[in-house]
Amino acid sequence: MAQIIQSGKKGGKKRAKRILPHMDMTPMVDLMMLLITFFMLTTSMSKPKVMDITLPDRVTDPEKQEAPRISASRTLNILLGPDNRVFWYPGGVKPEEYDNPPPLMETDFSPDGIRQLLLERNRTLFRTINEYRDRVIRGEIRISQDSLQGAIRELKNIDDTGPIVLIKAYKEANYGNFVDILDEMNICGIARYTFVDIAWYEERMVEIASNISASSAY
Amino acid sequence: MSKVRLPKSSPTIDMTPMVDTFAVILIFLMLTATMASPEPATVDTPFSISEKPIPDANFMTFLISTDGKVFMNFDNGPDTLFQFRPKILAEMGNRYGIEFTDRQLREFQTYPSSMGVRMEDMTAFLDTQDANARKELQVGIPLDSANNQLAMWIQYARMVNPNIQACIKGDSDVEFPVVQRVLNILQDLNVKRFSLITSLAAVKINLEEIQQ
Numbered sequence: 001m002a003q004i005i006q007s008g009k010k011g012g013k014k015r016a017k018r019i020l021p022h023m024d025m026t027p028m029v030d031l032m033m034l035l036i037t038f039f040m041l042t043t044s045m046s047k048p049k050v051m052d053i054t055l056p057d058r059v060t061d062p063e064k065q066e067a068p069r070i071s072a073s074r075t076l077n078i079l080l081g082p083d084n085r086v087f088w089y090p091g092g093v094k095p096e097e098y099d100n101p102p103p104l105m106e107t108d109f110s111p112d113g114i115r116q117l118l119l120e121r122n123r124t125l126f127r128t129i130n131e132y133r134d135r136v137i138r139g140e141i142r143i144s145q146d147s148l149q150g151a152i153r154e155l156k157n158i159d160d161t162g163p164i165v166l167i168k169a170y171k172e173a174n175y176g177n178f179v180d181i182l183d184e185m186n187i188c189g190i191a192r193y194t195f196v197d198i199a200w201y202e203e204r205m206v207e208i209a210s211n212i213s214a215s216s217a218y
Numbered sequence: 219m220s221k222v223r224l225p226k227s228s229p230t231i232d233m234t235p236m237v238d239t240f241a242v243i244l245i246f247l248m249l250t251a252t253m254a255s256p257e258p259a260t261v262d263t264p265f266s267i268s269e270k271p272i273p274d275a276n277f278m279t280f281l282i283s284t285d286g287k288v289f290m291n292f293d294n295g296p297d298t299l300f301q302f303r304p305k306i307l308a309e310m311g312n313r314y315g316i317e318f319t320d321r322q323l324r325e326f327q328t329y330p331s332s333m334g335v336r337m338e339d340m341t342a343f344l345d346t347q348d349a350n351a352r353k354e355l356q357v358g359i360p361l362d363s364a365n366n367q368l369a370m371w372i373q374y375a376r377m378v379n380p381n382i383q384a385c386i387k388g389d390s391d392v393e394f395p396v397v398q399r400v401l402n403i404l405q406d407l408n409v410k411r412f413s414l415i416t417s418l419a420a421v422k423i424n425l426e427e428i429q430q
Contacts (some may be wrong), residue, residue, distance in 0.1 A: 004271045025233040032240040039247035050385060050413035051268040055405055069387065080394070116231035121243075176390030177284070179414055187267055 053182060056194055076121065076163040078114070079104065079198070081206050082172035086114060086181070089205075098201045104209040109180050109187055118188040121163040126189045156191035165169060165193035170206045223417075257331050258356045259283030263418035264390045270307075276381045279415070281332045282388040286396045286426070288359030289334035290371055302379045303327045309374040334358040337367055361399055368424060369403050375378060376407070384412035 071093040078089040087104035107113040118128055129152055135141045136148055143151060167181055178195075185193045198206075261281060281289040292303050304323035311318045314337045316330060318326075322344040334356045335343045343355045361368040375382050384404055388397055 025237055029233060029237055029240065032237065032244055036240060036244050036247060039244070039251055043251045047271045048263065048387075049266065049268050049418050050270050050272050051266050051416050052270070052411065052413050052417060055401065056409045056411070057405070088419060090337060101401050169398065171393075171395050173394040174390065175388040175392040175394060175397045176264045179266055179388075179390070179416060182414070183264075183266040183268075183416075 021077075024027050050137045051179070051182060051186070053195070056196070070164050074162075074164050075166065076118075077168065077202070078167045079202060079206050080167070080169040080173035080177045080181060081210050082170065083210075084109070084174070084177060085210060086117075086177065087119065087206060088114075093199075101201050101205045101208075104205050106209065109184075111194060114181070114184055115188060118163070118165070118184060118190060122188050122190055125156065125162045125191060128159075129189050152189075156189070157189045162191050165190055167193060167195045168198040168202055170198060170203060248358075255283060258286065258289055258334060258353070259285075259389075261389045262391075263387060263415055263417050266414075267419060268416060269418065270413075270414075272385065273383060276379060277383040277385050277413075278375050279332065279385045279387055279402055280368075282386065282392050282396055282400065283358075284389045284391050286393060287334050287356075288361060288368060288396070288400060289332035289356070290359055290368070291332035292375060300379070301327065302382075303377075305373050306371070307340075309378060310340075310370060313370055313374070314338075315343060323377045333380035336360055352414065363405060368400070369407060372404065372407050372409065376409075384409050385405055385415050386412060387415040 075091055077089050080087075081087050085106060086108060088144050089102060093101050101198050106115055132141070132151065132155060133148070134191075136143055165185060167178075167185075169178060182193075182195075259281065261283060263269060272318045275293050277293065279291045281291065283289070292306060304327045307318060310316075316337065316339070322341065325344045329344075332342070336355075336357060336359070339355045339357075343352060346352060346355075359368045359371065360366070372384070386397070388398065404410075
């Protein structure tokens, strides 16, 4: 490439050079190294990832607002509280209990906390999905990667044992918590979850819970 | 024992293969390079297990910084073939009674990162080349109900490019009400599916462990 090889006897008159001319390539190599380093440092190789989420219709008219009609036994409410704390309670709150709401349970974002809680309730579906995935890996089911996602979605759709998770954020929660909790839903393979606005009595529940725990902690 | 004779002349190494390799790597990097464009605010995205990469085109990003400012970007930096960016700006100009020159539209088209400029300041922002002056004008897009420019941006972006997809890129420490506000604006405009930009984190669950 960089060596110029002169053809031997051309025309017969000219004498061929015995020694090949050498080019000093060190400066070129230096420059190339520099450019490579520059490009390697400025290139963002890994593209950021995205997590898809779908929100329900927002009802702005307070007259039409009503609690979602879902079975209370499967419902799990997760409330994102201040200072990265997370609370939960099962079922719903009856209107007569609004002034004296049931206490909240506290958990955390560690694998032993919220993940354990969700997986315990979602065990059947989680196991079905895992077994399906294993069979695909072992080659018992031949399916492309794209259809695998679709098949898992189908498994989630027909599931009727897993929890229905309602995620609510208290006003002092932060965005990181929100992503964390949605991520937990994906990790645990929760089929039905949605993000809803927090109700006023739930705000009070969080306030009571965080105050009580705060005072008992000191 | 015969003595090993060292050649008099200095040994030369043939660097041609090395140069060839370097040239190949360099060309590869140059072709695949997508410049990491500097954002107006540093944002540490939260982690998730999602492995879906961000789309190449047809998306708008809302950048939410720690101090609650909202910035917006279409197709992240340089425009695609369809040239949606100047069209969106022209529509916004119509709405707010601002006439943009061709030069300003071109400036908007090639601006490499997110913007959080009020429409009133947009002409000044596009005219100046001074980085500090530009930074001063980046006050975040107004999103209160009296002057909801963010909603207008979304509306015109969707009008110009019906396939546009919404992505939210927020810092982990952003107060939730700001995010909630953006989500509500999106919901009010009937955007119900959108993506949250995250960094990848691997999580492994051991099913046996959980069942104990």
